[in-house]
Amino acid sequence: MGAITIRRTSSKRGGMFSKTDRAMWDKGVPSIISAKMSVTGNLSGDGVMQVDGTVEGDILCAELTLGETAQVRGDIECDTVYVHGTINGEICARSVNLSATARVTGDIQHEELSIEAGAHLEGRLLRREVTRLPVNLVVGETD
Numbered sequence: 001m002g003a004i005t006i007r008r009t010s011s012k013r014g015g016m017f018s019k020t021d022r023a024m025w026d027k028g029v030p031s032i033i034s035a036k037m038s039v040t041g042n043l044s045g046d047g048v049m050q051v052d053g054t055v056e057g058d059i060l061c062a063e064l065t066l067g068e069t070a071q072v073r074g075d076i077e078c079d080t081v082y083v084h085g086t087i088n089g090e091i092c093a094r095s096v097n098l099s100a101t102a103r104v105t106g107d108i109q110h111e112e113l114s115i116e117a118g119a120h121l122e123g124r125l126l127r128r129e130v131t132r133l134p135v136n137l138v139v140g141e142t143d
Contacts (some may be wrong), residue, residue, distance in 0.1 A: 008107075031061075035069045042074070051085070058089075066103050075106075083119075 028047040033039055037053035046061040051059070052067035058074040063081075066072060070085030080095040083102040092109040100118030107123045111130055115121070 020099075030065070046112070066102075 011068075030050045031045060032046040033043075033049075033051040033053045033055060035052040038056075039054070040056045042057040042060070043049065044057060046062055047058065047064045049061045050065045050067065050068045051072065054071045056073045059072065059076045059078070061078045064076060064078045065082040066085040066087065068084045072085070072087045073089060075089045075092070076087065077092045079093060080097075081091060081093045082097045082099070082143070083091075083104060084099045085101070086103040088105045090106045090109070091104065094110070095112040095114075096108055096110045097114045098104065098116060098119040098121065100116040102116075102118070102119040102121075103124045107126060108121070109126045109128055111128050113125065113127070
């Protein structure tokens with residue numbers, strides 16, 4: 001059996017795809033762990049991930065969506081996480097969004113946090129301050 005190569009085409013071309021489709025493609029097609037799938041081990045990537053199944057291990061990615069059927073036993077580290085399922089572990093993310101169906105057992109480190117009514121959380125919320133680089137003003141004479 002031969003190898004499968006997936007080639008990304010330029011989104012700048014005209015054609016049958018709408019601007020929304022092109023924006024999604026530029027963001028990256030998500031890696032999906034479906035509802036009937038179980039993974040043991042750590043997952044990492046620099047793109048978008050969606051988990052609807054079971055993961056026993058840590059997850060590291062840019063953006064993560066945990067569906068209502070998701071079960072994660074491990075720590076999560078990413079820029080943005082949307083939780084609709086169950087997590088037993090710590091979350092460390094710039095932006096954390098817990099829906100009404102979210103079930104989290106563990107601490108959450110965040111810069112931004114959104115919790116819908118009905119979400120269940122057992123753990124501490126630890127707000128990280130946004131780190132901003134110092135701005136150096138340069139004052140000079142003008143001619």
